[in-house]
Amino acid sequence: MNALTSMQHHHLWADSLTYSELIKCCLARGAVEQARLVHRHVFSDGYQPKTFLINVLLNMYVKFDLLEEARKLFDHMPDKNVVSWTTMIAAFSNANLKDKALHFLILMLRDGVTPNMFTYSSVLRACPGLHNLTQLHCSIIKSGLDSDVFVRSALIDIYSKWGELQNAQLIFNEMVTADLVVWNSIIGAFAQNSEGDEALTLFLGMKRAGFDANHATLTNVLRACTGLALLESGRQVHVHLLKFGQDLILQNALLDMYCKCGSLEDANRAFARMAEKDVISWSTMVIGLAQNGFSREALEVFGKMKTSGIKPNYITMLGVLFACSHAGLVEDGRHYFQSMQKLFGIDPGTEHYGCMVDLLGRAGKLDEAVKLINKMRFKPDAVIWRTLLGACRVHRNTDLGVYAAKQILNLDPNNAGTYVLLSNIYANSQRWDDAEEVRKTMEQKGIKKEPGCSWIEVNKHLHAFIMGDDSHQQMDEIIRELNQYISRLKGLGYVPDTDFILQDLEEGEEKEDSLLHHSEKLAIVFGMMSLTKEKTIRIRKNLRICGDCHIFTKLLAKMENRNIVIRDPIRYHHFQNGLCSCGDYW
């Protein structure tokens, strides 16, 4: 900057290149005011800046996050070229101003400027929906720019964000040569859309193609392990993490993997070792502890988070409320809910209300739960009603339950879970005819409950147990073992939950005795056969655990002196010594 002043002193004009070098310096140093000074120099009289130089200035303001100033400068540009337009579009995309980004693309086309690969890779990120995406994709193909790796990875990414994995896959498959980022995009696409299997397969393909994983790759791989609850594979990835030191995002993904795989010891250890923790690290631990049934610890971590000066966000508070509702801490929950706006400036959203309905409902305060729903500033959605419905089932409030179920069916008429809960409610109050009616309606509408599935990882291989599918190689042996355990447990006082209509509907079974062979029971027995005694048996399942399996597992864990962890879609059950971390409250 001294150079600039001295040149001015000698009545010399800097040329474009000098100016752009100066601007680079300002950017590197974060010197906003000096950058503005250069800007004024560029436009002082006698000097006609070329488009190229104004673009450099534009970019500078964008990098300094001064969109307004960039916009002003842009509006006054006499000759806008493709770079000028693209710089603005990229800025809008980054700021998540989707409308503006798209609007500028249209203005650019009207102005007769042809977009290039830079333009497309930027504007794709701002694509607000599938309809626009299809149009964009068509223009890209027409322009021939779809062969550019940047455009491709952007396409893969945005298709995946809209859940269009097939299209993402197609684009990936058409590629002759993919670079690391493109591999990361496609692996991420599957990992982020709960297709962990495919993500891991692609990861192997990437390694076979000769690419070395980087931090983004491993984050995606961890996420795939998280989704599949592959603790052993996740540990393997952990070993490779050392190369990347303290990458915060990667560390956060690691934390989450350990939490979601039900290994809080590992999660706590990793958390303690982190040099830097952000709101996501803390939230991950709060949520992880809460979901695993360690509500008190979750609230303790939340306390430490506040002390450490990290401000909780929307998601943190969901974890806090979840902890309260699953531990029956009604007063704490109320307190956090009421104070989140005042203390942290977070407006409670539908999901927070959902937690509160759950909290009150589980605690049997159904009237208060209804009052809260009526008081919401949102229209109650199906999730809220389903929460209430669940509480009605637990507390055997048939009338309110039926009311809630009707609300859900209005909003979401084909949800199998609702019919199941409704018929369970009727069954609970011995209204068999009504229960049967619900079943018939389901049949007529062709609504089927997904079959119960449980998965267990043994020697880094995933074994699946699916209701009504006995294709597992050792099935005969497993059933034999299971029956032995059942009869031994019966000798110790185990009585299978004979309320089989309830179970029957919950798991989509036909046979009365199939309750005894729910998929998690099979997976647990297989785990006991395959893993040494000191190893924890970890099961992941797609449906919530039923009452009978819960009792069975508690007793089995005690009788065989085993640690068993079952992860259902909502939370975790740690069985040890005849008890479960959920406190029989789920």
Added chain:
DNA sequence: CTAGGGTTAG
């Protein structure tokens, strides 16, 4: 002078 990939919930 301008562009693509990774973390908490749902």
